[in-house]
Amino acid sequence: MKHKNMSYPDSIEYLAKQAGLNPESGIIKDSNYVENNYASLRNIMIEANKFYTSMLKQSEGIKKYLDKRQVNRDMWKKFELGFAGSQSNELYLHLKKIGYTVDIPKNIQELKEKLLEGNSEEYSSDANVVHRTPVDDYVSQSRWLGEVEDIWGVAPGKIDTDGDSIYVQGLTLGNVFIGVQPAFGFEGDPMRLLLEKGHAPTHSFCNFYKYLRDNFKADVLLHYGTHGALEFMPGKQVGLSEKCWPDRLIDDLPNFYLYASNNPSEGTLAKRRIGATLISYMTPPVCEAGLYKGLEELHALLDSFYNDVQNNRVEKFEENSQNALIKMIFDKAKQLDLVEEDIDHTVMSTSALFDEMGRLRSKLVEYQQTLIPNGLHIVGGMKSKSEIIDILSAFSKNWIESNITLRDMNLSEEILNFIQGNRVSMVSNILRNDTLKTILDGIKDEKFEKIQVEETEKVTIISQLSLLAELLVRTKDLIAEDSELVGISKALQGEFIEPAAGGDLLKNPDVLPTGRNIHGFDPFRMPSAFATIEGARQADQILQKAVSDSGSLPETIAVVLWGTDNLKTEGSPIGQVLHLMGAKPRFDSYGRLAGASLIDLKKLGRPRIDVMVTLSGIFRDLLPLQIKTIAEAAFLAASADEPPKENFIRAHALEDCKKYNCDLKTAALRVFGNSEGTYGANVNHLIENSCWEDEEEIANVYSKRKGFAYGVDGKPVRNELVLENVLQRIDIAYQNLDSVEVGITTIDTYFDTLGGLSRAVKKAKGKLNQSKVSASEDLPVYIADNTQGKGSIRGISEQVALETRTRALNPKWYEGMLSHGCEGVRQIEAQLTHTLGWSATTGQVQPWVYQQMTETFILDEEMRERISELNPQACSRVVNRLLEATKRKYWNPSEKVISSLEQVSQDLEDKLEGVTEGVST
């Protein structure tokens, strides 16, 4: 309990005094004082927090003692500094420290109020208005007025304006301006979402960047937060010219972009299209989801059941006590929506009963072990010890599970458990700060004699574990480095930002240290030999799943390809597509990708599957060679003189040549995407703004945007007929999950691409009465989760259920989010909106998802109060989204629930409008 022989509060004072400070005096609230003493203050926080964490670990008694003296982690708050807290001012403090004139708000709450509220009521704007550009000034200085007016009407248009001026929203803090980037402008206007080719930014968007340069006179711009709007504006994909919007708007402003280290594909797009230098930031640590509430109770009941089995007590189910336990298990499972109907176990056979128990148990294990992000990352924030444990544990577990050397050895379960046990102790030794030498010696001295292992196996295991130990020690040190703020300082001072590979920390520790300029890959080497083998294995897994679900081999599969999942895996998804078609990449004598070649049918051992590929705009930009390779594979297969029964691509292409009287090249078009210079299917905007009546509109928006076919020459041509024809044939659709941190309900782009595609297939099939799958039947849509180990394939319904249970409904996840205040509520809202996106596009979300979200966040009064306090706008969107789900019949709750939701919706609306008890304020 002593730190340098002092009790905890005394030790803080000691550290503070050593730094020449008096923490009780309140003087630290003065921003000049903070500026002058920044480094000392920060060290105090670090020391104090480390000490507190280590004491907590010692015993329950100490915890009680500290609680009694009201000593807790919040001690640091008295310094009014954002250390280790969830809501942090770290960046602004840092800017001040390195010489910028920044008026630092007292705390995050104040920053939020000034930025998001400020004078917004006066101008009916979304955020504080810092500047109003007179329309006359805008018109006289605008260089592309005509082009903008063609799309958005006569200046100032309708967005961010009072008719006389155009608003610039944000906040000026000394020499730092925090700007709110204007929206795309699609909002509320479904017709614009149908624009298949380019458009133009809004007047407000153009004015915003002009303000930064000409009025605020920024020396440098720091874009924040991954996936903004500027870099997605129309224009060329590479080598942008004076006709391209991103280039026009950014002009010659030095542009830095704080970017998620796990998103190299969108990151490189920002480099290419807006001349950004990226400064990477770490993704939040991941942890196992664990079990909670009812899931935990079910787990305990199942444990009792299996205990009884072990003790041979479950031989006669007729016995009452057994009956009661089994009934409790099924009742609980029903209550949790893990079984669909009431189950009468008394009429079940023993084997069916054990199957069902086994199924429930594996579901719980899956939920428990699923990795979820723990809160959000703070640039410049320090990771706690438990977060570091989470990161190292997840990394090492995955490293072993996907280690090819170990996998190829076909080790026994006993040896694999031994290896996993070893890595667990290795992680704790590393956290104890053991030296690498001690750890490596420890591995050699492990009790190998306790397991059955051959000498050669032992040597390999030791060498692999030693490699892992080195990686873990290095990773732990790098996580602790304050490299992101250093990266920002370097950028602002015009120094060199080092390059780094982008990727998932879980798979690639070389993304550390963050704070570096991420890059992608070598386009000539993709797919790599490894990705070709892995892709083939993963493709077989997809086929197995499809056969086991439907009973027959699918003839046509639709695959969504993104840039990120390929960049992070050296192109495994491309490998999957080629393998499904029975093709492989072809390389020239320099080892550069040159096209595709066919695998002999005998060697393939099954028919060539017809594959339709839909590309994200980012894939199209990054991987033109690979587009040609896939298109070539399809054309080669269509041209191969093989029996149609063994080559579905040829069978279908020949049919179409006859039917439409077209050439084989046209009939073999299988790669689809956006037109040049545009991105996304726009289905996400349609859903987010609720501006659609029936699901067919979603299909139309999707087909308009993604209906361009890419042939062997790699040039996109609009081809409705081929598109519709291919869509009609699709038996299953799937997409690879890109990372552990980001689920299909975390962002809006999965349902935009895969969801939009599913809806378009459904519409196309509806037109074709004699289709194999009837229009009313749901298209099987899968997520291939290859983010860890050997991977697993889940249906949409299953994947949404998994994410809902492990994230949205899981206190571990939502508490982590809510500790970040208003942003946390926004994340909960986003999760729900994206879930509705899946209902709208696939119809495959189970109704309990909405019911349980309602119970957790709205019907629970305490929670509702909490989230509406933290972020009333997002809370109101949650309620309205739930009501939207009932109106669209994705969920059919009781009248009582509907009227509660309606009441809450009304109350929140009043609150947002500032109405209390019928009196306008």
Ligand code: BEZ
């Ligand atoms: C891509 O890498 O292709 C991608 C990334 C995020 C959203 C959509 C596409």
Ligand code: MG
């Ligand atoms: Mg978005």
